[in-house]
Amino acid sequence: MTSPRFHVTYRITPDDSRPIEAHAKDICIEETVEIPEDCVPAGHWKAGIVGIVENIAERPGTPTDYDVRISYRTDIANDAIPNLLNVLFGNISIRRGIKIVDLQLTEAQLKAFGGPRFGIDGLRRDLNVHGRPLATTAIKPLGLSSKELARLCGGYARGGLDVIKDDHGLIDQHFHPFEERVSRIQEEIRAANAKTGGITHYYPMIAGRFDQVEAHVAYAKSAGCYGVLVPPMLIGPDTGFHLARKYDLAVMTHPTFTGTHFHDPRHGMTPAILLGRLFRIFGADISVFPNSGGRFTFSHEECQDLASALREPLGGLKGCFPSPAGGMTIEKVGAMVDAFGTDTALLIGGALLRYSPDPEVSARAFRTALEAAVAARKETVQ
Amino acid sequence: MTSPRFHVTYRITPDDSRPIEAHAKDICIEETVEIPEDCVPAGHWKAGIVGIVENIAERPGTPTDYDVRISYRTDIANDAIPNLLNVLFGNISIRRGIKIVDLQLTEAQLKAFGGPRFGIDGLRRDLNVHGRPLATTAIKPLGLSSKELARLCGGYARGGLDVIKDDHGLIDQHFHPFEERVSRIQEEIRAANAKTGGITHYYPMIAGRFDQVEAHVAYAKSAGCYGVLVPPMLIGPDTGFHLARKYDLAVMTHPTFTGTHFHDPRHGMTPAILLGRLFRIFGADISVFPNSGGRFTFSHEECQDLASALREPLGGLKGCFPSPAGGMTIEKVGAMVDAFGTDTALLIGGALLRYSPDPEVSARAFRTALEAAVAARKETVQ
Numbered sequence: 001m002t003s004p005r006f007h008v009t010y011r012i013t014p015d016d017s018r019p020i021e022a023h024a025k026d027i028c029i030e031e032t033v034e035i036p037e038d039c040v041p042a043g044h045w046k047a048g049i050v051g052i053v054e055n056i057a058e059r060p061g062t063p064t065d066y067d068v069r070i071s072y073r074t075d076i077a078n079d080a081i082p083n084l085l086n087v088l089f090g091n092i093s094i095r096r097g098i099k100i101v102d103l104q105l106t107e108a109q110l111k112a113f114g115g116p117r118f119g120i121d122g123l124r125r126d127l128n129v130h131g132r133p134l135a136t137t138a139i140k141p142l143g144l145s146s147k148e149l150a151r152l153c154g155g156y157a158r159g160g161l162d163v164i165k166d167d168h169g170l171i172d173q174h175f176h177p178f179e180e181r182v183s184r185i186q187e188e189i190r191a192a193n194a195k196t197g198g199i200t201h202y203y204p205m206i207a208g209r210f211d212q213v214e215a216h217v218a219y220a221k222s223a224g225c226y227g228v229l230v231p232p233m234l235i236g237p238d239t240g241f242h243l244a245r246k247y248d249l250a251v252m253t254h255p256t257f258t259g260t261h262f263h264d265p266r267h268g269m270t271p272a273i274l275l276g277r278l279f280r281i282f283g284a285d286i287s288v289f290p291n292s293g294g295r296f297t298f299s300h301e302e303c304q305d306l307a308s309a310l311r312e313p314l315g316g317l318k319g320c321f322p323s324p325a326g327g328m329t330i331e332k333v334g335a336m337v338d339a340f341g342t343d344t345a346l347l348i349g350g351a352l353l354r355y356s357p358d359p360e361v362s363a364r365a366f367r368t369a370l371e372a373a374v375a376a377r378k379e380t381v382q
Numbered sequence: 383m384t385s386p387r388f389h390v391t392y393r394i395t396p397d398d399s400r401p402i403e404a405h406a407k408d409i410c411i412e413e414t415v416e417i418p419e420d421c422v423p424a425g426h427w428k429a430g431i432v433g434i435v436e437n438i439a440e441r442p443g444t445p446t447d448y449d450v451r452i453s454y455r456t457d458i459a460n461d462a463i464p465n466l467l468n469v470l471f472g473n474i475s476i477r478r479g480i481k482i483v484d485l486q487l488t489e490a491q492l493k494a495f496g497g498p499r500f501g502i503d504g505l506r507r508d509l510n511v512h513g514r515p516l517a518t519t520a521i522k523p524l525g526l527s528s529k530e531l532a533r534l535c536g537g538y539a540r541g542g543l544d545v546i547k548d549d550h551g552l553i554d555q556h557f558h559p560f561e562e563r564v565s566r567i568q569e570e571i572r573a574a575n576a577k578t579g580g581i582t583h584y585y586p587m588i589a590g591r592f593d594q595v596e597a598h599v600a601y602a603k604s605a606g607c608y609g610v611l612v613p614p615m616l617i618g619p620d621t622g623f624h625l626a627r628k629y630d631l632a633v634m635t636h637p638t639f640t641g642t643h644f645h646d647p648r649h650g651m652t653p654a655i656l657l658g659r660l661f662r663i664f665g666a667d668i669s670v671f672p673n674s675g676g677r678f679t680f681s682h683e684e685c686q687d688l689a690s691a692l693r694e695p696l697g698g699l700k701g702c703f704p705s706p707a708g709g710m711t712i713e714k715v716g717a718m719v720d721a722f723g724t725d726t727a728l729l730i731g732g733a734l735l736r737y738s739p740d741p742e743v744s745a746r747a748f749r750t751a752l753e754a755a756v757a758a759r760k761e762t763v764q
Contacts, residue, residue: 030677033523034549035732040523049525075555076524082589082616083553085639090550090616091708093641094678141415141422142458143431167416168472171465173457207464210624234464234472236618242592257467259475260642260650268642295412296476326473350417 003048005071006109008088009102013065013266024053024068027098030091032076048073065266067101074105079112081238081282089269100269103277110315116285118250119318120311120343123285126226127162127199132374133342135160135366136286136323138349139185140167146176150184152359156352157192157200159363163286163345164189165229166205168254178208178216186223201226203252206243207234217243226250227285233257241283252286252323253279263297271302276309279320284310286321286345291336294327300339307340321345330355330362330369337373346370385430387453388491390470391484395447395648406435406450409480412473414458430455447648449483456487461494463620463664471651482651485659492697498667500632501700502693502725505667508608509544509581514756515724517542517748518668518705520731521567522549528558532566534741538734539574539582541745545668545727546571547611548587550636554594560586561601568605583608585634588625589616599625608632609667615639623665634668634705635661645679653684658691661702666692668703668727673718676709682721689722703727712737712744712751719755728752 012023025037028051033040044050055069077084092098105113116122124130137156139149153164164185172178182204189200204220206213206228213235220228227250230240234257244251255275261268269278275289287310290296292303307322324336325347336346352362394405407419410433415422426432437451459466474480487495498504506512519538521531535546546567554560564586571582586602588595588610595617602610609632612622616639626633637657643650651660657671669692672678674685689704706718707729718728734744 026677032551033525034520034551035523036736039732039735041526044523044525047525049523075557076551078553078555080553080589080591080594082591082613083555086551086553086589086613086616090638091641091672091678093639094637094644094672094680094708095641096645096679141417141426141431143415143426143429144423169414169416169458169468171460171462171468173460173465175457207462207468209462209464210618210621212462231464231468233615234468234619236592236621237616239592239618239621255476256472257475259473259477260646262476263478263649264642264646267645290473290476295408296473297478298476326476350421353421354418 003073003075004106004108005048005052006074006077006106007054007069007071007104008100009067009069011065011099011101012068013063013097015097020056020066020068021053024056024070027051027068027092028053028070031087032072034091049076074109079109081241085237097266099265099267100273103273105281107315110281110317113281114245114283115281115314115317116283116320117245117248118285120321121318123250123321127201129162131342132370133337133340134162134321134345135363135370136163136165136345136347137161137352138165138167138347139170140349140353142167142169142173143175146181146184149176149181150188153185153202154188154192155359156363157189157198158196159360160198160367161200161363163201163203165203165252167349168205168229168231168256170205171207172212178204179219182220182223182225186225190224203227203229203250205229205231206240207231213239214243217247217249221247221249227252229254231256232279232282237282245283250285251283252288253284254288255290270305271298272305272309276306280310280314280317284320286323288323288325288347290326291324291328293332296326304339307344311343319343323347325349330365333366333369334373334376337370337377342374385455385457386488386490387430387434388456388459388488389436389451389453389486390482391449391451393447393481393483394450395445395479397479402438402448402450403435406438406452409433409474410435410452413469414454416473431458456491461491463623467619479648481647481649482655485655487663489697492663492699495663496627496665497663497699498665498702499627499630500667502703503700505632505703509583511544513724514752515719515722516544516703516727517745517752518545518547518727518729519543519734520547520549520729521552522731522735524549524551524555525557528563528566531558531563532570535567535584536570536574537741538745539571539580540578541742542580542749543582543745545583545585547585547634549731550587550611550613550638552587553589560590560598564602564605564607568607572606585609585611585632587611588622589613595621596625599629599631603629603631609634611636613638614661619664627665632667633665634670635666636670637672652687653680654687654691658688662692662696662699666702668705670705670707670729672708673706673710675714678708686721689726693725701725705729707731712747715748715751716755716758719752719759724756
């Protein structure tokens with residue numbers, strides 16, 4: 001009768017005078033049986049179908065909040081991403097003052113979700129890049145022709161960037177239809193790789209309708225792309241991970257449309273949980289996030305916690321590259337390497353456009369700054 | 383060169399001392415070209431590819447906020463749900479102080495997305511219910527056997543409920559596997575309809591993995607279900623609407639995992655925009671939401687605005703039933719009818735379990751209360 005259970009820590013800031021135990025029990029019921037407590041069948045309590053409060057820890061500070069650890073039966077979440085999210089934060093997303101700050105799945109769950117297919121070591125092997133962060137960019141802006149975008153990519157590849165992704169706004173618009181864009185870009189990159197002997201990977205954006213996404217992923221595979229750029233909240237939390245696994249492609253996740261989880265420190269999930277722990281468990285090899293000091297709102301500490309969640313030991317799962325982005329520049333490379341270390345996919349987008357009209361020159365400057373930063377860091381470490 | 387444009391009103395609460403014009407321009411760039419302003423190609427400005435600030439209106443109150451109306455080219459959103467959401471609230475979801483309070487698509491966009499397939503009039507025709515709200519319930523709790531759930535449904539159907547939906551936690555768990563549950567429940571309801579001469583529709587929950595959802599929808603259709611319960615944020619904003627359209631099924635939307643948009647009045651989208659305007663445009667025939675006075679956080683005014691967004695004239699789109707839910711009881715039926723009027727799908731879930739151990743008795747009490755409320759309302763109106 002005892003089923004395995006997984007554990008979630010909710011940081012609860014009560015918005016009324018009821019005791020914390022009542023708030024904790026609300027979550028246990030709302031995320032499972034969703035009926036008045038006195039209607040729960042007796043057998044359901046015994047079988048542990050209702051969530052169980054495992055621990056309540058008051059935290060110092062004002063207002064008072066509490067870290068409440070709740071366990072759920074794993075067979076309710078069913079090793080499926082939509083189910084798991086439904087149990088973690090389904091209806092209670094429509095309350096207030098509930099923040100997921102920790103999540104501990106069982107070994108069996110981690111194994112079932114699978115985590116990164118390639119991971120940090122796999123990407124390093126296939127890119128032949130060791131001992132330094134990856135140099136990554138996004139091609140932009142939306143509205144250029146496929147030919148112009150491909151020209152940029154050729155320059156970036158010749159200049160030595162490791163990873164090129166579509167800007168997340170490039171979907172299947174008539175300016176740059178998906179198949180035309182992907183084939184032209186991949187061909188330019190292939191030609192550049194052949195010329196330089198280097199290796200550059202391309203990740204096209206997958207954000208079509210339900211009836212398009214699989215064809216797009218299959219096309220990316222057939223065109224020779226190494227991976228795909230997946231926006232879980234635009235196409236469905238399961239969709240992109242599922243398709244990348246099916247077609248043996250690496251996954252770079254994009255945080256578009258996730259942000260309402262983060263802006264309120266008292267509600268939602270932390271970046272480390274959603275863009276870190278969960279996206280890694282679901283299969284991200286690289287997780288893009290808005291770095292502190294750019295155009296967005298994450299703090300330095302949140303970014304560090306997120307990077308840790310992507311790289312720390314987690315069952316047998318591979319590590320995932322954190323990819324700090326969002327207003328980064330070549331001038332900031334040193335600080336980014338200091339902050340995130342070498343197992344990082346540094347992403348500089350628009351600033352490469354501004355650096356030089358020649359993408360090859362910009363890419364080379366990025367690589368030079370990267371190698372200088374790594375050398376400086378090694379000296380410091382020695 | 384002039385392309386059609388659609389309009390979004392963002393309520394901006396600036397979090398720094400920059401002028402509101404700078405905040406407005408940030409959105410125009412971030413949601414389209416996503417590069418530094420000085421890198422935007424001259425032709426892009428001329429072609430209107432960057433968002434355009436159409437109006438800025440300061441609102442009275444503290445802190446000062448502004449309603450900023452921004453237009454985008456329709457061919458950037460591409461008449462696809464993932465694209466549209468990406469343009470509306472992609473990266474800016476990761477900022478602060480930006481709330482979508484209005485959205486005006488073009489007639490061509492409304493036509494392309496299509497809206498409800500059946501709508502209020504279609505559902506009334508097929509249920510043969512006129513002049514009163516629909517009586518709706520959710521079957522629960524998760525963890526009962528399919529047989530027990532089916533027994534409840536038979537009683538609810540004999541007692542005269544119009545619409546029965548799965549509780550949103552019922553997915554494809556081994557307690558009640560999807561196909562077994564759907565076939566047993568639909569068979570019980572068919573038998574009840576045959577016995578009473580009434581009409582009850584059943585909407586099973588669609589929340590499987592990417593490779594399961596279409597099979598589930600197809601199965602629901604083949605079993606004779608009238609519609610499906612769709613959680614857009616769990617399976618992808620486009621997925622359920624797309625499949626329901628393909629299989630000619632009605633759509634009831636569920637708000638699970640949407641709530642981080644709503645809890646902060648200064649960031650996200652209003653319930654009227656996401657659960658109202660957008661879900662209706664995407665194809666909801668019934669939109670479930672947590673009513674004020676229950677277990678959740680929506681205010682009376684937010685619920686009224688949401689109901690209006692579902693029913694007001696909108697191009698040639700059909701109307702969608704608002705379905706207030708979340709802690710509703712038979713005692714509250716009168717107040718709910720007063721608040722929402724007759725074009726409403728009143729949803730009472732757990733309270734029916736508590737009312738009587740016999741689901742037929744509970745259902746009959748719900749219908750009786752409903753008819754009394756409608757009669758009282760007619761008297762008041764006369």
